[in-house]
Amino acid sequence: MRCPIAVKNRRRVLCVFPRYTPAFGTFQHAYKLMYRVKAFMPPQGLLLIAAYMPESWPVRFVDENIKPATGADLAWADVVLVTGMHIQGEQIRDIQRRARAAGKVTVLGGPSVSASPEMYPGFDYLHCGELGDATDAIIARLDDSADLPGEQFVFTTKERLPLTQFPIPAYDRIPFGRYLLGTLQFSSGCPYLCEFCDIPGLYGRQPRMKTPQQVVAELDLIFSQLNPPATLYFVDDNFIGNRKAAKEMLPHLVAWQKKHSYPVMFACEATLNIAKQTDILELMKEANFVGMFVGIETPDAASLDAIKKGHNNAVPMLESIRTLNRYGIEVTSGIILGLDSETADTEQRLKDFIELSQIPMLTINLLQALPKTPLWDRLKRDGRLSLDDDARESNVVFLRPHDDVVNMWRRAIAYANDPEKLFERFRHQVEATYANRKVTPAKGKLTWNNLRGGAVMAWRILLHLGLLSDFRKPFWRMVRQALKHGQIDGMMGAAFMGYHLIAFTREALRGDQNASYYSARKRAVPMAAEKPPARQDEQVAA
Template identity: 50%
Template sequence: MLCVFPHYAPSFGTFHHSFKLVGARAFYPPQGILVIAAFFAARGWAVRIVDENLRHLTETDLAWAQVVMVSGMHVQRDKILDITSRAHRHNLTAVLGGPSVSAAPHWYPQPDMLHIGELGDATVQLAERLEHDLHRPTTQETYPTKKRTALEDFPTPAYHLADTSAYLAGTVQASSGCPFKCEFCDIPELYGRKPRIKTPQQITTELDTMLAHGIRDAVYFVDDNFIANPHAAKRLLEHLVTWQRQHRYPVDFTCEATLNITQHPDLLALMRQARFTQLYVGIETPEEDALIVMDKRQNLRSPILQAIATINSYGIEVASGAILGLDTDTPDTYDRFCHFIDASNIPFLTINLLQALPHTPLWRRLEAEGRILAAPGPGDSNVDFLLPRDTVVNGWRHVIAHAYQPDRMFARYLHQIHNTHPHRLRVPLSSPRYRPAALSRGARITANVLWHCGIRAPYRTAFWRMATTALLRHRNPEGMLWAAVAGHHLITFTAEALEDRTEKTFYADTMPDWPSPRRGVS
């Protein structure tokens, strides 16, 4: 079985321009593909994984395969269809699963078999079907999951089949589902509002496996909402604190959670002890009327700026999602958003135009109003905005240009270095981070940063202002490097976006062209 993960669309959040600085070739390992690979390997299949973010799928790969298994999100739709077509040219059965097909199976008439939903009874039925007959069916077959496999029964992802050392960070999933019902989000309908949980022992086993196969520096919890079940999150965090102490803090953790985490200071304290250094929060907009309309009232339980400062006080940087093109937006929204970015000192925001996803209340409302665009431009939103489209697009351009003007962005990173980083748990000198190999890699990253950001970059003057302040005033070389590595991507990607060379919404299902990864060898 050949498991293929399609090439991902570049975005503010993929950091692809930073790979050359840190020696990575892709962002995160494809968690879903790794789980499916582990499931079929446990049934006796020979399994290989191709992540097209690392290299192209080759004719040699396809000549080896008997079945091609693909998974992906809406933004990967074009690539999913291309992989399916290539599999068919080899007369191979193409099976598609994952979040995109689960939300919109009607978008995919081409694959031979569709797996709808999470790992469960349908996965077993699909495996039995393939083990009985590998030939392509005459008509498309669909396998919808009716009974999900409990997360505590999930296999350990097949990290041993992936080139884990090539990724910027590792990934782990501790839970699935979210109790909230934000209008634009498909998570509650796809994965449920009652969170399902892995055991802490499963997570620490996965972490051990990742370390053994080359994951270093950081691990990202891909949970829809890390605190969806606060009691389970606390149990897990207690185990993570112990695991970090036993292993001498080999990695930093990051996760996604709702802003109401500030109502759980016990969780924030444990996150600090476990070395969570970044928290991605869906702030979406600072405008209260917009949050009420999108049914994201959890962001209103405390003033947003106060909540951000609270999270920072535990040594955790806040990163944020941001949406423009909402029905409540006015021509003044864009300037107010810029003021919020400056006041919040959030250094990294993924700023997207509103996109209506299938299986969401937003899709159903806009469809009823006749406001879903059938053929938006590549990488563009599928929403017919209430404001004139030029006003929305130009407003988005204004916000991203403001957010990632180099001096302004580096000032927000310096704010974090001065106000957030001092609250972090200190890593002992016995940590693997200080082994000779790690220090050598750190020296290479430093050299790359100085060359690309300090000498070659058009923003080099702003870089040196940030770097000298971080090093001489704050004595924080790690913070300086992170600001440089992240900032290089954000500044470069913004320049491309302002030239219409990127998508305006990460969730678009049609994409502009982008540079390909290096080719595999046929």
Template identity: 30%
Template sequence: MRILLISPGKDEDYAKRMGLAFKLPPLGITTVAGLTKPGIDIRLLDEQVEAIDFNDGADIVGISMMTAAAPRVYRLAEEFRRRGAKVVLGGPHASAVPEEAAQHCDAVVVGEAEGSWPRLIEDFEKGKLEKIYANAEKPSLAGLPEPRRDLYKKKAYLIKNTFQTTRGCPYACSFCSVSGVFGEQYRSKPVEDVVRSIEITKARFAGFIDDNICGNKKYSKELFKALIPLHVGWIGQASVNAAEDLELLQLAKKSGCVGLFMGFETLSQGSMGEIGKSQNKIAAFKDNIKRLHDHGIIVLGAFVFGFDSDDVDVFKRTVDFIYDAKLDLAQFTNLTPLPGTQLHKKLAAENRIIDTDWRHYDTESVVFKPAQMTPDQLWNGTGWAWNNFYSRGNILRRMMGMKFDIIRLGMYVVPLLIMNFGFKKALDFDNVVKNTFFKDPGIRNKD
């Protein structure tokens, strides 16, 4: 039997747009490959790094999909099925709307693949595939087989080894699909399993893809202590309130943490209440960033625009704050009502969803009516924030304004320049190739 597992892009331009700095190996399909019994010929295809080959000759094609990729994935599925393969869809979008996905494939894996995927393979061998595979309970993360990292395309990634230590989230932010897919209970891998995985890969640098590696501080501290003797550098994703715990920060630093992606989301207390992210204390943001910097940790802050409390001034206010707080890197997205989220239910009930084409549920497009501005103002304002923050002049000004000691200078300037100009490259691609020049939404430009 031959299986092809695909991590698709949202469009054909995906590989060109993604600079090397942003390409992470797709741990999801690698984990599924690890759950496959021995003796099966299995191949991974990551569309960030290679094009899809319809002549692969696979008996089963498994595709993991995010919402914005769904329409394209359905076309890919149709083509593979036309050539005789059985197509299995999984991932966040298939888990949110399994009935829709089921119309385009032979089977859907809802939620996590542990349990479901081995059962699906057995059923395929018996010639009796079911339409939907779902676990009755969320799987334990103890003793899981190693993801098949040996199947990655060599030299395709800057960060070659990614790991997941936890799944689920106890918070239920209205726009987020994480607790819908992985559950509201925070589950963690035994620390010794994580250490074993890192030792097996001989990784010198690790990317932790957890949605919040500091979601359970007791566990995080144990994990970080266990990482210290391994001498790995690492990046990950954590909630902003992690910075309030000095012991946690010290251990993170000692364990090799060099950068964290953090969801600041908004500077408006009204908006924070709207999404239900009460753990984010806006008044403490600036201090949190300083504390992270004091521990030598680079911060990539994520901000979302389009909440009901946001008016047209929100873009400039946010960018000004980021300059003032000396945030190293920033990401700006438009609020997106992903299927299965509370936000989607609310906006649908209020009749405010103006675009139902999943391709536009990419956190860049505007698919709903904002409360205090037009969809165009929201789209232009977010584009303005990106272009302002990552203009060549502002990148250099920000870098020159950073205080580095001589050790940090060597360690951080090059990665920061790569990341800054990586974002700029992606922006230029959109601006030029997609012809998306943002109109000035009436905001003073810093350039």
């Protein structure tokens, strides 16, 4: 549904999404391997807000990961809507400054302002919380006046709009061909209370769901657009937050895929205990789920209990990973370093886990305390938050010396993303995972967009990895294994991820990237994407 308010005036709304900060998980280095890709994934929340605006209000949508909002965009607008995460804070404030210079009213919503409104004193209106009564109140205020209010007003959602009443996000306003992934949402919220996570505080512990019919309608709209995505990522906080609902929705995905000859692959985020739900995994395989982000965080059972993530201990960790692989799902693992329970052998145990699990992609970050989390509250109470030291890689005062933890992180990413080791793990995935995926009809993928994109990607992979890289040998070993088993899609995905992980790691080891995705530390040197590549063995001492 759209906003139910009967507006009296016409307002031109400019929705602007800020640039992402480079990270292991945004793959920005590998975009050059693809045809016209410029950004990671569409901003689901801002697309939802764009669709919710009154029907008589014209809406423009700008994702600054693709192109910046221009002076003409700002001149056209009556109001500028922005959203973003903490790590995009500086980019969010930059958009506000440009809009204010153009004399435009600014509104900020999303997870960052909902947790920390004090970070954004320059915006005219702050929207804290999810879509709901606060959204309607801001729309009513803007309908009444689009003049600068002279002071800041904060609107906090007290009554959330049920997901069953969400409009279809404004997918028709974005160039899907410029994104690596498309996005879908089925649920919001997570029942677990992991100490470092802000999801329960922002979105609640009781998962709320859309209907299967809504998900299918969104798929229909996405695939009616020019250049629809080859992969769709469910942005749910935990895909099995409500297992019964997920199990009831999946057959609808299967039916849609069969009806359209399987034009898309799916990926999601879920907790590791999904490995016990083999009935759900069977449906996910049938629906063509091929990837899953799992917050493993640490292979140490005592550390998991300490950070309130004991549900990862509910199943044998390595066997759970193998179970997901047997259903054709490649695991991406989140890993956190800097936990209070770490010991002298933490680094070696992590390296052992990497070898035993054979997970190719691990996003290894230093612990960062986010507002509205139990971790933030505990560290603040204990005097262990460092909020003003720009030289630190984390706002957490670790129990171990800061430099020791950072150096361990450097050695860990160097080990994990050493080209020989990395492509050997991808080589392992060929038989352990890729060969277990559902064999889907070629018809659904034989589109001009896919054929053109695949040809461009194949050539650029050959050029940049197979001919020009200093890691040609391990790359070609992986390729031979994949081709031997007919896993061309898996091979190209491995090449794409491997190229980015190696490039990003080399930047990080030169000091050009932060040790935490959430770190606000400003680097003193330009991004290393502007520099010629350096060999990893030139950057790290054993």
